[in-house]
Amino acid sequence: MSAATSISDDGAPLPPPPDIPEKADLAAWLGVAAGAIGSLMATLDISIVNASLPTIQGEIGASASEGTWLATSYLVAEIIIIPLTGWLARVFGLRRFLIAAAFFFTLFSIVCGLSTSLAMMIVGRVGQGITGGAMIPTALTIIATRLPKSQQPVGTAIFGLTVIMGPVLGPLVGGWLTENFSWHYAFFINVPIGAILLALLLLGLPKGRMQLDELVNADWLGVLGMILGLGGLTVVLEEGHREQWFESGYIWRLSVIALLGFLMIAAGQIYAKRPVVKLALLRKREFAAVFFLGTILGGSMYGTAYVIPQFLAGIANYNAMQAGLIVFLTGVPAMLMMPLFPILLARVDLRVIVGTGMILLALSCYIDIDLTAESRGGDFVISQLLRGLGTVFCMMFLNQAAISSVSIDDAGDGAGLFNAGRNLGGSVGLALLATLQDGRMEYHRWTIHSALSANSATLQDWLGQQSMTMGGGPDGAEFAMRMLDGMVLRDAMVMAFSDDFTALTVAILIVAPLVLFLRPLPENYQAKVSH
The missing domain is CATH 1.20.1250.20 (MFS general substrate transporter like domains)
Structure with missing residues (x-):
């Protein structure tokens, strides 16, 4: 054969x-x-x-x-x-x-x-x-x-x-x-x-x-399309937030270039004798499920690795090394679980394992929704360990599903598509989380300010006390107002981070049912692994 x-x-x-x-x-x-x-x-x-x-x-x-x-x-x-x-x-x-x-x-x-x-x-x-x-x-x-x-x-x-x-x-x-x-x-x-x-x-x-x-008969339309489409889209996602998205002509031009690239990829799929990337693999139910689950997993992995250090730096005043140690906790379950992977693969249905991983990922994000301005690195330990365990269950078993759901001839295309989906999911997730974070922070900031009554005796007393620490007068009043705005901004940031984790929880739960489309490994395959 x-x-x-x-x-x-x-x-x-x-x-x-x-x-x-x-x-x-x-x-x-x-x-x-x-x-x-x-x-x-x-x-x-x-x-x-x-x-x-x-x-x-x-x-x-x-x-x-x-x-x-x-x-x-x-x-x-x-x-x-x-x-x-x-x-x-x-x-x-x-x-x-x-x-x-x-x-x-x-x-x-x-x-x-x-x-x-x-x-x-x-x-x-x-x-x-x-x-x-x-x-x-x-x-x-x-x-x-x-x-x-x-x-x-x-x-x-x-x-x-x-x-x-x-x-x-x-x-x-x-x-x-x-x-x-x-x-x-x-x-x-x-x-x-x-x-x-x-x-x-x-x-x-x-x-x-x-x-x-193959260079002579290559799908050069698809190759150029990949460069323009994926390159343009990635820059849009990375720079869009800083450039205020479509308020920027730069982002508009890059978006047009990306669209042109994807149209070229589509044309290559139709007219090329052998497309540079076999997108037809996505027609297979089990591989498509692996691809889209991997994309969301990429968004979760890179998104939380971005949000948590941001929170620790902005709220807890952690340096890069301290924040890095908290992020590293997600790798502990991966190291501990690696020897058990072949055993679980042989004895537990692939869909059950990946489904459990998605639930653990959603739970880890849900736990972090209740952050406060007093939260520190220790408050992330449980959620980080759960996140690491969920990532292991999803990533390792989706890797196996990706290579077992295609033929050996298609292994290169399948691996490329799966990994591209994961990385692209990471870029999309980072862009969306950064945009959501800034938008919600401004919303919460002005909502809190609007709830503060200038006629409140308690507020007036607090402002007066803070002003007197600077000797009173205009300078003292300005200092007190800046201090008040800083406290409001800190609370708004915490609420915005909570919104990020809420969005991640919902996104993971929405795609979790895709595990039902995964194809379990054949019985003879599992029998060989178990031996």
Whole structure:
């Protein structure tokens, strides 16, 4: 049986083709380790600059608004390349493609570490995004093509751990390196890791032939559409909030470019002999459910990793390291649960596990709705642990569902679509949460002010007491009013953060029923895993 016929007529995955042994050898596991390390490097570097951003901005002479492009440029490049990795791996061969990606990722990391200007840093970050983005979905491709189905859950657990740990470790590692050494080491740390990765790729992946004829007959309309559509949309989502959305001509132009890109992708799907990304996979009920659940999961993962540090910095006056430690709590369940993943996969219905994960995620956000101005990091411990457990149940098992719901031939396209959906969900979630937060903060601020009566004796007495601490007079009165507005603003911020968590709770619950569309793994598959 060929790989192309590894899906039965009723859509259920069949056992692996004969060319994949029933038990993976050392080389195959070295390949899986390489995929996991590459994925960890790429996801870690999304957020590793966040903690050291003020320091980097000062040294390269960038303003606060310009500094945001250090993260945005990486994210835009990554989101563009992720869906294209399946095609690029076919053209150049998976081994050759990943070796080039690992080498240039390391090289661009050095460029970032040596940067003395904003332009040089952005070049390095774009290069990191392109090459790092190539290493995320290909980790799933290695698992699907190098491991028999009986051992895929172990590989998927390792990959899932890297995807979960990368975003939570990034701010912590970046903050620690900046505080104890220098921000340059947030990039230079990739050099020894990159060397190890290259060695593992050389040892763990078989040589494959290139298919350069695919460059001639490629879906270039789709490739260009991906660049314009996903690139334009990501910049709109990242910059829209700062630019006041469609009040800005810049956002309007980018939106038109993004729309044009998506129209080109659609045309490629219709007219290309082999579209650059196989969107037809979304017609399959089980893969579509995986894709949309992964998108919401991305919004939840990146959204809470954004909201919680913002709250701790703005309300509790935590520094980046302290906030990073609270965010890191979500990774604890991932590390503890990894050994149990294959057992759960074999004995519990996929839909039950993912459904439980969605409920835990919704519960973790619901718990955080009741925040107050006195809340501190300790108040997030329970919700963070629940969030981490929910993320494990969703992410690891959706990773497995993504590769088991498509044929081996489609593993690259499926992995690219799933990971692109997760990252795009993160961008959409961040943009919506930031916009909601600002809008609700202003609403709550003026609602509280309007409820304060200028004729209130209690208020007048309090203002008088605060004024006298500054000696009274006009200066004292101004100080008292500023202090009152600061207290109102703090309470408005807390209420706005609560609104963010309310929105996350509702969004997760709305999409949770999609778990019913997931296809359980075949009985013979589970029997192999349980052995």
